[in-house]
Amino acid sequence: MKSLLLILSAFFLMSCTHLSSVSTSAIPTQRSKPVSAVGERFMFMLFNFDNKYVDNMVMDLARQCPKGRVEGILTKYEVITYFPLFAYNLKASADGYCVAKN
Amino acid sequence: MLKKLSLLFAFSVLSACAHSVHLYQATDQNGGSGQLIEAMTQQKVILGFAQETNYVNQAYDQLKQQCPKGRVEGINTRYSTSLGFFSWTNKIRMRGYCINS
Amino acid sequence: MKKNNLVLLSLAVLFLNGCAFLHQFQMSSIDSEAVMTGKKFEIIVSETGVNLQEAADTAKLFTQSQQTRKEMQQINDIISMFQMGPRTGNMVFNEKYADSIMRAIQLECPSRKISGLTSIRETAKYPVVSGEIVRITGYCQKGS
Numbered sequence: 001m002k003s004l005l006l007i008l009s010a011f012f013l014m015s016c017t018h019l020s021s022v023s024t025s026a027i028p029t030q031r032s033k034p035v036s037a038v039g040e041r042f043m044f045m046l047f048n049f050d051n052k053y054v055d056n057m058v059m060d061l062a063r064q065c066p067k068g069r070v071e072g073i074l075t076k077y078e079v080i081t082y083f084p085l086f087a088y089n090l091k092a093s094a095d096g097y098c099v100a101k102n
Numbered sequence: 103m104l105k106k107l108s109l110l111f112a113f114s115v116l117s118a119c120a121h122s123v124h125l126y127q128a129t130d131q132n133g134g135s136g137q138l139i140e141a142m143t144q145q146k147v148i149l150g151f152a153q154e155t156n157y158v159n160q161a162y163d164q165l166k167q168q169c170p171k172g173r174v175e176g177i178n179t180r181y182s183t184s185l186g187f188f189s190w191t192n193k194i195r196m197r198g199y200c201i202n203s
Numbered sequence: 204m205k206k207n208n209l210v211l212l213s214l215a216v217l218f219l220n221g222c223a224f225l226h227q228f229q230m231s232s233i234d235s236e237a238v239m240t241g242k243k244f245e246i247i248v249s250e251t252g253v254n255l256q257e258a259a260d261t262a263k264l265f266t267q268s269q270q271t272r273k274e275m276q277q278i279n280d281i282i283s284m285f286q287m288g289p290r291t292g293n294m295v296f297n298e299k300y301a302d303s304i305m306r307a308i309q310l311e312c313p314s315r316k317i318s319g320l321t322s323i324r325e326t327a328k329y330p331v332v333s334g335e336i337v338r339i340t341g342y343c344q345k346g347s
Contacts, residue, residue, distance in 0.1 A: 023127075023229035051225045051325050055340060058230065058319040062238035070233035077228050094230055101234070121298035123250075124291040125324055126337040128308060129231045133316040133346060147288070176317070178305045182298045183288045190288025193298070197305055199315075 016081045025096075027072035033098040035064040043088040054092045065098030072097045120185045129198075131176040136199035139168040148189040161194045169200030226291050227324040234344075237318035241342035244311040250300035252293030252326065252333040255279055255286075261331055292326035293333045301337040308339065314346030 037060035039053040054077075061070045073096035080089040141164035143157040165174060177198035184191045259279040263272045286294060308317065320341040327334035 020225070021227040021229075023227075025129075025230070025232050046222065048223050050223050051323060051338075054225070054228055054321065054323065058233060058238060058321055058340070058342070061233050062235040062319065065233070065235050066239065068235060070235065073230050073232060075228060075230050077225060090225065092225075092228060096233070101236070119296055120286045120294040121296070122288065122290040122292065122294050123298055123301060123324070123335060123337070124289070125227050125229075125322075126301045126304065126339075127229045127322040128304065128320050128339050128341070130234070130320060131312075131315045131317045133314060133344075135315065176305070176308070176315070180298075180301055183290070184298065185286040185288040185290075185294060187285045188287055192289075195302075 018079045018081070019076060020079055021075070021077040023073075023075045025071060025073045028097055028099045030099045031072070031097045033065070034095065035061050035070055035098050036093065036095040037061045037064075038091065038093045040089060040091040043090055045086055046088070048090065051090075053090070057092065057094050061094060061096060068098045068100050070096045071099050121182055122185065123180065123182045125179070125181040127177075127179045129175070129177045131199065132201075134173075134175070134199075134201040136172065136175065136201035137169075138197065139165060139174070139200050140195070140197045141165040141168070142193065142195045144191050144193045146189065146191050152192075157192065158194050161196050165196050165198060169198075169202075172200045172202040174198045175201055222328045224292070224326045224328060225323065226326065227322075229322045231318070231320040231322075234318035237316060237344040238342045241316075241318070241344040243340065243342055244308075246304055246307045246311065246339045247336060248301050248304060248307075249327075249334045249336045250295045250297055252295050252335040254293045254331055254333065255282060257331045291324065292335045295335050300335075304337065304339055308341070312341075312343030314344065316344040316346060317341050318344070 037057040039057050041048065041053045061073075073094050075092070075094045077092045080091060082088065141161045143161040143164070145152065145155070145157040165177070175198060177196055180195045182193050184193065256279060259275050263275055266272060309315065318341070320339060323338040325336045325338060327336060
């Protein structure tokens with residue numbers, strides 16, 4: 001029983017990550033003000049009925065840079081497996097730079 | 103035998119011209135009105151042997167050539183594959199607006 | 204009887220909702236003013252995708268004959284040889300379904316001042332079939 005618990009906890013602690021999608025936009029010369037946004041959802045037993053968790057990321061980035069433009073955006077979409085078939089985390093992240101508007 | 107043939111026919115009809123759309127991306131526009139330009143290139147892959155992805159750069163170059171003195175905005179890119187018999191065709195289609203300054 | 208109804212209802216809800224798989228997502232650069240003062244729009248285009256292996260597996264459930272099941276699998280194997288290649292989601296029979304997006308964006312935003320575009324490629328998965336979806340969200344700033 002103890003060894004089973006040990007194996008289970010090892011599974012949870014290991015959590016494998018799979019990168020599904022990545023993209024970049026043009027990188028600006030001004031890179032002094034980094035901004036970032038994350039959208040994520042815990043998925044139990046592969047049940048996920050929509051992907052709305054990524055929809056607020058643009059607004060999050062815009063709020064961190066209210067008077068400028070966000071450029072050089074690196075997006076990543078990753079699936080983190082905590083326990084196969086049962087517990088996953090879907091994570092979308094966007095990192096960019098706030099630059100002054102011309 | 104007839105049953106098998108009819109099933110094969112039914113499945114063949116269903117499987118005709120199968121495609122997979124991998125990616126569609128749209129980019130910003132700054133408000134100018136411009137001319138619609140388009141570029142499309144493809145790569146035939148047999149048995150999975152493909153050593154390069156230059157067809158993507160060719161589509162990008164074609165798009166640039168159609169707008170030598172302007173900005174290209176609102177670029178819409180579609181990357182898809184047409185499935186085939188032990189082979190497939192990767193396709194890139196780019197469309198955008200050429201804004202002449 | 205009530206229990207059965209509950210199970211059926213739960214299954215129906217699951218099947219009607221479908222599971223959503225996100226394949227790709229990209230973001231263009233963001234003009235914060237356009238995003239915060241502009242109007243948000245969303246364009247969704249979808250095409251029916253088919254999973255022939257699942258179709259064959261489902262068809263096998265309707266026959267007791269081992270011979271017929273074997274033949275169905277053989278047919279599926281033959282057809283899959285004609286559908287080789289990399290796939291995102293299930294295959295579709297029209298690759299141009301997303302091409303209307305460009306025009307739809309212009310209709311949503313006649314001023315053409317568009318920023319904060321997010322492009323999402325996702326699949327709504329049901330048994331045998333799926334919705335192969337392209338979803339674009341963005342912000343439109345009013346023209347001056």
